[in-house]
Amino acid sequence: MSEPVRILVVEDQYFFRLALRTTIDTRADMRIVAETAQGDEALPLCLSHKPDVVIMDLRLPGISGFEAIARIHRELPGLGILVLSNYEGSEDVHRALSAGALAYLTKDAGAEILVEAILSVKAGKRFVPPAIGALLAERVPAVQLTGRERDVLRLLARGCSNRDAGEQLGISENTVRIHVSRILDKLGVTDRTQAVLLAIQKGLVHVD
Amino acid sequence: MISRTVFGLLAVLLPQAARALDPAAAISQYHKRYWQVEEGLPQSYVTAIRPSPDGYLLVGTAEGLVRFDGLQFRPLQVDASLKLANRWISALLTARDGSLWVGTFDGELIELRAGKLRSKHKTGGSIFDLMEDSRGVIWASTRDGLLHYRNGGFLRQPGLPPPSETSWNVLATDSTGGLWVVTSAGLYQDTGEGTLRLRLPNTARQGSLLTVHAARSGGLWLGTSRGLFRGDGKGAPVAVAGVPGPVVSVIEDRDGVVWAASWGHGLYRAAHGKVTHWSTAEGLPDDSIRTLTEDGGGNLWLGMRSGGLGRWRDTRIVAYGMNEGLAGDYATIVAPDPAGNLWMGTWRGGVYRLAGDKLVSQPVPLPTMYFTARALAFDPKGNPWFGNWEGLFEFDGRRYKHHGAGPETPWGRVSALLFDRGGGLWVGTAGRGLYRFTQGRPETPPPPALFPEAEITALLEGSDGTVWAGTSNGLRRIPPPGVTPRQLAQFPSGAVHSLFEDSRGRIWAASTGSLLVIDAAGQHLLDSRHGLPDHSLYRVLEDQAGTFWVSSPRGIYELESASVERVLREASARLSIASYGQEDGLRTIECHGLSQPAGARASDGSIWFPTARGFVRIRPKTQRTAPPRVLIEELTTNLGRRELAPNVNLGAGTRNIELQFTALRFSTPGKIRFRYRMTGLDSDWMAASTLRTARYSQLPPGPHVFEVQAQDPLGDWSGAASLVLYQEPEFRQTWWFVLLLGMAAAAAVWAMYRWRLHAVRGRYAAVIEERNRIGREWHDTLVAGFSAISLQLEAALANLAARPDRASEILEMTRRMVHHYRAEARRVIWDLRDNRPEGETLPMAIENALDRVVEHRGIQTHVKVEGEPAMLPIELQHNMLRICQEAISNSVRHANPARIDVELVYRADQLMAVVRDDGRGFGPEDDFGGTAGHFGLAVMRERARRHGGALRIDSRPGAGTTVEATIPLPGAKG
Structure with a gap:
């Protein structure tokens, strides 16, 4: 038998970590070598424990999962990263994959799919379940909001008015209004509520 | 001509008395009223009195000119620069064109026209008299000579000596329009050619001429240093006997009575050849009268040197007492004999019979001083029978016969008498009941008394033959024989003061505070509910007009007849009552009610009542007097006095609007009632009262009309005087x-x-x-x-x-x-x-959680808070709460503690929670992260980590457990 796959789990939900451990420890061909709940511990652990696969959650305290993926991928481009997240937005999927992840699973994927994904990622192959793939396909690639626009949209999703958003971002209300109209344009909607709803749906903004 | 109209108007508006001062009356019977400084007169030397064009009386004194409305003296509201309020006024004139002329002691002539005062002339010497002749020329007699007003200026009449120092009423114009002037040389007449000629020089016989007055029937009345004379200005004047000099003022009133004021001797009246006199001996305040005037109402006004202002007037009620020659003042009985002549009885003042206007003394059975007339009745022959507590006194025209002296006479104390139509004599006694002598004279032995032990106070035979007896304890009646008495309700108790049958056959019984009227329909009790006063009511009489008169110890009441009929029909109505007192001619308000009958009606319709100061006669009303004329006098607000104009503008912010009004009536002004209203504010007339002021704290913006009316007692309401006020709206309005x-x-x-x-x-x-x-x-x-x-x-x-x-x-x-x-x-x-309750803070939530978990387990708990509890992000508090909850429930479930302490430490940069128990504790071998399932610690750690914080657990077996969670605060993120 070949060496068991070395897995690093980066997950902030305790019980899910437990469940992962249960699932993985049941199998002889995989082994969890390290766990962490903090995003910023991911890279150091990768460096110290040298896993083959990193199971990465996107919502983490400290730095976000996307950032952690980006760091690992920069440092260790050969390391396979499997995203296991609650986020189902096409934008999230796209971002994660763009950042360097090889696989994207939702947490309700089930043990079978999970194992399959792990083995795929170990082999360096992309693994995206059909449902997720469909999401990706659905995604309108042109929606590329600027950082500022994303900020504005995030604030709108929180229920801020143009003025409040301007105050928070340190820009004038007028500027905010300009951003908003651009956002509406890019998303192809007619009012802010639609924009916010769409953004949340797609994962363009997370209501954190 | 306007002047004619004004005069005519005045004549209509001012009440016309039938006479001036009744010449038939004695001076003592005029009602006299005097005003001096105490009553508001500026000074008690009254030099001139004139009615003003608008109905007031202008009174000039040595200290200024005032206007009198009958109640109050007020300075004229005119330009103060001329200081009329303080000048020594010496002459007054109201010209026919409505202007007022004032002459002063220091020689200034002032005209008041249309509210403006103008000085017209300044001479060196006093103005003595002012007069307007028939052509409208104003004449002034001054110490410098005679002036007349022509073309805006005064011209001196040349060739005339000045008047003497103590002659003031020196100008007269006679019926032909001729001018007469009294000077120190004598009487001059204006010939009409611009010159005056001396007609009557001063002579020793007639004395120095002091005053002249034109007689109505032509000719002149002349007052001189020697007395009063009648002349025509040509021949020698004829003296009026009985009037001593010096006569300084003479007037002839509208009845032709001549009044002459003799300086230092009082006032003389010459009427129908008779001269009567009134002086300080009779009660005149001052024997030195300077001026006399008659006003439009027929009142006589006197201006005295130190006695102030006097007003003599005729009153409807005329008194007859000792002043008029009666021997005594305590009047008690007025009773008509069968022929209709009135007999008047007194106590110790004699007995009189009314003949015309005169009371003629009658013989009395005892010396006047000893004779009291308590009861009087006339037998069928017309002879008077007097009763008192010494028995009966029968007068046959020549002599008196005394019945019933002595203690064996049970009816000897007589209090009431009656001769019935059958000729029977009824004797009411004071305490022994009522005796009926059918033979018309006392019998011995007397018949048994009716109502024995009753005190009989009044007796009356009704037209149906019923004999009514008033007692000190109610009313009794004896129906005529053969007539069954009607079923009547219980007679009211209370002393009956008199009995009277009116023109409709109703029986009136007067008591204290009430009148009982018995008619075919039944009994009617009139009392305070209907407006009657609540004191004794003595005698009820009815005059020819159907008005009821009631005497009382507090004056006389007039009950208007229509209101009486109304009240007898509906018990809820009220009587229209006027009351009469000393102002109206009564010398005292105390009428007499004990003797019977205490009042009667004379054949001329006059009502006579006995009073404690003589008899009074109420003359029948000859005509309705017009209501008094109302004038709005003054308007003041918080911004000061306002000029009265037909329209007055009130500025914004005007408050405390006070309107003063008056009615010009010089007889009994105090009885005049007023009612007023302000449109837009009062929905109806304000309740009538004698107050002469209306006050409003504030008016709503817009126009308002203020109206006021006046009314004599029992009279009609006058036309309204009105004022239009426009209230400017305030900014906020x-x-x-x-x-x-x-x-x-x-x-x-x-x-x-x-x-x-x-x-x-x-x-x-x-x-x-x-x-x-x-x-x-x-x-x-x-x-x-x-x-x-x-x-x-x-x-x-x-x-x-x-x-x-x-x-x-x-x-x-x-x-x-x-x-x-x-x-x-x-x-x-x-x-x-x-x-979670709104205001629940983290400490409270932890406490609640503690309580919930340790319930019934008997574990001691304590929560301590250190530092300032701050409102932290909900997320943070939420998780900290969960950490604590987890730690607590772990402790309870595994450690079996006796005590759990929770400490919350708030610091500027972090929040720390410490959960400590004294339970079992655990060691490293206990599996708290693994598969055994005690996830609690791991979960707690995770929560803390999620916020960037940390969890520390310290435990030893048997030594309890301490869980410490620290979370940095957002602001302090470093």
């Missing part, structure tokens, strides 16, 4: 201010709405955020939880066949997971339901 206010209010409402919207949105945003958080947590936690459970179950299934014990372990763990997530779900749902 103008329409555009209201509009502004409305707009401001609307704007405020709009702003509030927007603010609320904003606040709601803010809250909504917060709620959304909260919901989002909850949703997110639900999503993340629970979905992840389900995923985790699902994975576990898969793993369990995978191991079930091969390694069942492993599967069993896995399932056990799964079970705990489910338990955990169920609790999480409950907590999340609880959050969603907002079960």
Whole structure:
């Protein structure tokens, strides 16, 4: 038998970590070598424990999962990263994959799919379940909001008015209004509520 | 001519008395009233009296000119620069064109026209007299000579000596229009050619001429240093005997009675060849009268040197007492004999019979001083029978016969007498009842008394033959023989003071505070409910007009006849009552009520009552007097006095509006009642009263009409005097201010709405955020939880066949997971339901959690807070709460403690919670992170880590457990 796959789990939900451990420890061909709940511990652990696969959650305290993926991928481009997240937005999927992840699973994927994904990622192959793939396909690639626009949209999703958003971002209300109209344009909607709803749906903004 | 109209108007408006001062009356019978400084006169030397064009009386004194309305003296409201209020006024004239001329002691002539005072002339010497002749030329007699007013200036009449120092009423114009002037040389006449000729020089026979007055029937009345003379200005004047000099003022009143004031001797009246006299001996304040005037109402006004102002007038009620020659004043009986002549009885003052206007003394059985007339009745022969407590005195025209002296006469104390139509004599006694002598004279032995022991106070035979007896304890009646007495209600008790049958056959019984009227319909009790006073009412009489007169110890009351009929029909009506007192001619308000009868009506219709100061006669009313004329005198506000004009503008902010009004009536002004109203403010007339002021604190903006009317007692309401007031609106009352206010209010409402919207949105945003958080947590936690459970179950299934014990372990763990997530779900749902009370702080929440968990377990708990509890982000507090909850429940479940302490430490940069128990503790060998399922610590650690904080656990077996969670605060992120 070949060496068991070395897995690093980066997950902030305790019980899910437990469940992962249960699932993985049941199998002889995989082994969890390290766990962490903090995003910023991911890279150091990768460096110290040298896993083959990193199971990465996107919502983490400290730095976000996307950032952690980006760091690992920069440092260790050969390391396979499997995203296991609650986020189902096409934008999230796209971002994660763009950042360097090889696989994207939702947490309700089930043990079978999970194992399959792990083995795929170990082999360096992309693994995206059909449902997720469909999401990706659905995604309108042109929606590329600027950082500022994303900020504005995030604030709108929180229920801020143009003025409040301007105050928070340190820009004038007028500027905010300009951003908003651009956002509406890019998303192809007619009012802010639609924009916010769409953004949340797609994962363009997370209501954190 | 305007002047004619004014005069005519005045003549109509001012009440016309039938006479001036009744020449047939004695001077003593005139009502006299005097005013001096105490009553408001500026000074008690009255030099001139004239009626003003608008109905007031102008009174000039040595200290200024005042206007009198009958009640009050007020300075003329004119330009103060001429200081009329303090000048020594010496002459007054109201010209026919309505202007007023004032002459002063220091020689100034002032004209008041249309409210403006103008000085017309300044001479060096006093103005003695002012007069307007028939052509309208104003003449002034001054110490410098005679002046007349022509073309705006005064011209001196040349060739005339000045008047003497103590002659003041020196000008007269006779019926032909000729001018007469008294000078120190004698009487001059204006010949009409611009010159005056001496007609009557001063002679020793007639004395120095002092005053002249034109007689109505032609000729002149002349007052001289020697007395009063009648002449025609040509021949020698004829002296009027009985009037000594020096006569300084003479007037002839409208009845032709001549009044002459003799300086230092009082006032003389010459009427129908008779001269009567009144002086300080009779009660005149001052024997030196300077001026006499008759006003439009026939009143005589006197101006005295130190006695002030006097008014003599005729009153409807005329007194007859000792002043008029009676021997005594205590009047008690007035009774008509069968021929209709009135007999008047007194106590110790004699007996009189009325002949015309005169009371003729009658013989009395005892010396006057000893004779009291208590009762009087006339037998069928017309002879008077007197009764008193010494018995009966029968007069046959020549001699008196005395009946019933002595103690054996049970009826000897006579209090009432009656001869019935059958000729029977009824004797009412004071305490021994009523005796009936059918033979018309006393019998011995007397018949048994009716109502023995009653005190009979009055007797009356009704037209139906019923004999009524008033007693000290109610009314009794004896029906005529053969007549069954009608069923009547219980007679009221209370002393009956008199009995009277009116023209409709109704029996009136007067008592204290009430009148009982008995007619065919039954009994009517009139009392204070109908307006009657609540003291004794003595005698009731009815005059020819149907008006009822009631005497009392407090004056005489007049009951208007229509109101009497109304009250007898409906018990809820009220009587129209006028009261009469000393102002109206009574010398005393105390009428007499004990003797019987205490009042009667004479054949001329006059009503006579006995009083404690003589008899009074109420003359029949000959005509209705017009209501008095009302004038609005003054308007003052908080901004000062306002000029009266037909329209008055009141500026914004005007308050305390006070209107003063008066009615010009010089007879009994105090009885005049007023009512007023302000349109827009009063819906109806304000209740009538004698007050002459109306006050309003404030008027609403806009025009208002103030109206006031006056009324004599029992008279009609006069026409209204009115004033139009326009109240400027205050800023806050103008329409555009209201509009502004409305707009401001609307704007405020709009702003509030927007603010609320904003606040709601803010809250909504917060709620959304909260919901989002909850949703997110639900999503993340629970979905992840389900995923985790699902994975576990898969793993369990995978191991079930091969390694069942492993599967069993896995399932056990799964079970705990489910338990955990169920609790999480409950907590999340609880959050969603907002079960947590609004104001619950973290410490409180921890306390509550503690209480919930240790309930019934007998564990001691304590929560301590250190530092300033601050409002931290909900997320943070929430998680800290969960950490504490977990630590506490772990402790309870595993450590079996006796005591749990929780400490919350708030610091500027972090929040720390320490949960300490004294339980079992645990060591490193205890599995708290692993599969055994005690997840608590791991979960707690995770929560702390989620916020960048840390968890520290310190425990030793048997030594308790301490869980310390530290979370940095957002602001302090470094």
